[in-house]
Amino acid sequence: xxxxxxxxxxxxxxxxxxxxxxxxxxxxxxxxxxxxxxxxxxxxxxxxxxxxxxxxxxxxxxxxxxxxxxxxxxxxxxxxxxxxxxxxxxxxxxxxxxxxxxxxxxxxxxxxxxxxxxxxxxxxxxxxxxxxxxxxxxxxxxxxxxxxxxxxxxxxxxxxxxxxxxxxxxxxxxxxxxxxxxxxxxxxxxxxxxxxxxxxxxxxxxxxxxxxxxxxxxxxxxxxxxxxxxxxxxxxxxxxxxxxxxxxxxxxxxxxxxxxxxxxxxxxxxxxxxxxxxxxxxxxxxxxxxxxxxxxxxxxxxxxxxxxxxxxxxxxxxxxxxxxxxxxxxxxxxxxxxxxxxxxxxxxxxxxxxxxxxxxxxxxxxxxxxxxxxxxxxxxxxxxxxxxxxxxxx
Numbered sequence: 001x002x003x004x005x006x007x008x009x010x011x012x013x014x015x016x017x018x019x020x021x022x023x024x025x026x027x028x029x030x031x032x033x034x035x036x037x038x039x040x041x042x043x044x045x046x047x048x049x050x051x052x053x054x055x056x057x058x059x060x061x062x063x064x065x066x067x068x069x070x071x072x073x074x075x076x077x078x079x080x081x082x083x084x085x086x087x088x089x090x091x092x093x094x095x096x097x098x099x100x101x102x103x104x105x106x107x108x109x110x111x112x113x114x115x116x117x118x119x120x121x122x123x124x125x126x127x128x129x130x131x132x133x134x135x136x137x138x139x140x141x142x143x144x145x146x147x148x149x150x151x152x153x154x155x156x157x158x159x160x161x162x163x164x165x166x167x168x169x170x171x172x173x174x175x176x177x178x179x180x181x182x183x184x185x186x187x188x189x190x191x192x193x194x195x196x197x198x199x200x201x202x203x204x205x206x207x208x209x210x211x212x213x214x215x216x217x218x219x220x221x222x223x224x225x226x227x228x229x230x231x232x233x234x235x236x237x238x239x240x241x242x243x244x245x246x247x248x249x250x251x252x253x254x255x256x257x258x259x260x261x262x263x264x265x266x267x268x269x270x271x272x273x274x275x276x277x278x279x280x281x282x283x284x285x286x287x288x289x290x291x292x293x294x295x296x297x298x299x300x301x302x303x304x305x306x307x308x309x310x311x312x313x314x315x316x317x318x319x320x321x322x323x324x325x326x327x328x329x330x331x332x333x334x335x336x337x338x339x340x341x342x343x344x345x346x347x348x349x350x351x352x353x354x355x356x357x358x359x360x361x362x363x364x365x366x367x368x369x370x371x372x373x374x375x376x377x378x379x380x381x382x383x384x385x386x387x388x389x390x391x392x393x394x
Contacts, residue, residue, distance in 0.1 A: 040266040048330030049316040054394035063385040064105040077341040094121040169228040173254045177205040180228045182220045218275040233344040239297045265291045298342035350386040
């Protein structure tokens with residue numbers, strides 16, 4: 001099973017929350033409004049996370065395994081509106097695998113030959129199921145292809161845009177692009193000619209109009225397989241992973257960005273002095289017991305589910321949007337599958353067969369596991385592709 005290895009790029013800057021652009025736009029929220037959106041995270045029991053009794057497993061999809069279709073890195077899951085096709089981005093191989101609802105492989109998009117459709121790597125991908133098209137982020141271009149036959153269709157150039165343009169993720173909302181950069185180590189706030197106090201993580205590109213949001217602060221923690229833009233329960237709206245030192249979940253839509261929730265740590269948060277002295281202490285910082293970095297944000301109509309980090313371990317948070325209460329928080333005693341996506345009703349996760357077999361060989365059982373007890377071990381081998389699981393909470 002792919003471990004949630006933590007990759008980090010760190011940098012420094014002054015602290016402010018307005019946005020700056022070629023045409024500057026402010027992203028601010030009144031204190032009284034933010035207070036209404038604030039729900040402190042209190043860990044009373046270290047291993048306090050458990051799934052509610054109303055968890056229902058809706059589908060288990062055993063993905064087809066052939067020599068030429070082995071998934072190395074389950075980076076992103078894209079689901080058709082009818083829930084009958086699943087596309088998996090493997091960013092390590094720069095491939096996109098397509099499967100039907102039964103797990104049969106229906107397509108593999110991989111590096112093409114010479115011509116305008118050739119690409120160097122896929123940093124991110126997005127599918128437009130309505131028009132049977134998809135786009136990939138390939139360094140300084142966004143390239144569009146047919147989902148039916150992979151024919152190259154067009155490109156959007158990102159060259160010449162002011163500021164840092166080493167983008168790692170993107171999303172297209174009805175022709176308006178948002179692009180995210182973690183800002184590389186060379187752009188840390190240190191005394192050098194390359195230092196720039198006007199660098200931002202988020203670009204909004206509407207044609208030739210460019211607006212910048214989320215100024216760089218202390219650092220970024222990137223978890224493998226954690227898309228920066230997560231589809232919310234609302235079509236055309238995405239949740240944005242907060243940068244280090246921030247606990248506000250920001251939503252993004254075609255018009256702009258706004259603060260949606262605020263989950264500050266009630267205790268054990270990172271002291272400001274630690275953030276200020278973060279530079280060149282990355283590994284030491286990751287080993288501290290401080291709570292840090294909200295990530296892997298998934299949202300249905302009723303629930304919000306996300307992680308945060310302790311001492312290189314994951315804590316889980318399940319928030320009921322109806323009652324506006326945190327109903328479960330902490331580490332999990334149970335084996336946890338990798339949570340990868342959500343839509344208005346369902347959560348999606350995956351497990352690697354090799355990890356399941358190892359867990360059993362160590363004397364453990366999945367007999368009473370709320371999610372994994374439904375897996376048929378007669379259908380899998382150790383080296384098979386991931387098992388995709390769809391479930392919901394009643």
